[in-house]
Amino acid sequence: MTELINTFSGDNKEDILVSGRELHEFMEVGTRYDNWFKRMADYGFEENVDFIPVVQKWTTAQGNETTSTDHHLKLDMGKEIAMLQRTEKGKQARQYFIEVEKRWNNPEMVIQRALQYQQQKIEALESEKQQNLPYTRFGQQVSNSDASINIGAFAKMIYDKHGVSIGRNKLFQWFRENGYFIKHGREKNNPKQKYIEQGLFSVSPTVISRSHGDVESFTTLISGKGQVKFTNILLEEFAVNK
Helix, strand or coil, X not given: CCCCCCEEECCCCCCEEEEHHHHHHHCCCCCCHHHHHHHHXXXXXXXXXXXXXXXXXXXXXXXXXXXXXXXXXXXXXXHHHHHHCCCHHHXXXXXXXXXXXXXXXXXXXXXXHHHHHHHHHHHHHHHHHHHCXXXXXXXXXXXXXXXXXXXXXXXXXXXXXXXXXXXXXXHHHHHHHCCCECCCCCCCCCECHHHHHCCCEEEEEEEEEECCEEEEEEEEEECHHHHHHHHHHHHHHHHHHC
């Protein structure tokens, strides 16, 4: 069957859609598209039920950005609009849509769409697997736990488990250089507040008794969520530098 007008499936893979602008062009309607479509929609078609507005952007030859609105019509709406035109082109469009619908409901096509849908599910699962790679490397349960550890323990852990050779002092330096820790002043080596709020770090106060009075000291801890994040980052850097 010769393709007169491009048709495509919707996100739910159940509806056949056609561009309102392409249909308008094929039927050689003299009225401007926006005026013509408004008149067609007034026949009782509902937005997000029979059609979906789609805003398109492009840059003109003069370098100006402009927009226009197309509409993705369900095939039933396309057929009705084609019939309303009462022209030879409208008749051709309607007959073409009827043939498209027959092919769409052909058992072989139904099976083919089912296989395509299954393949898409497989690809989506693979994508999700890649996104969750940091968790599979380090353990999903760690990111959801409150098992916070200090910087030295984290440095030892990523060396023992992943072979990333970076000691406690170098790890403090890495956090400072990458903007996670404060670089100067009395709060040097303390995590910045925004990263505490993101749940990557916590600060544990400790009171140290001295002859001239008690002194409060703070220990920076990396949360389970932070351990997952930074393990993944350091593994990537280690792989690059290796």
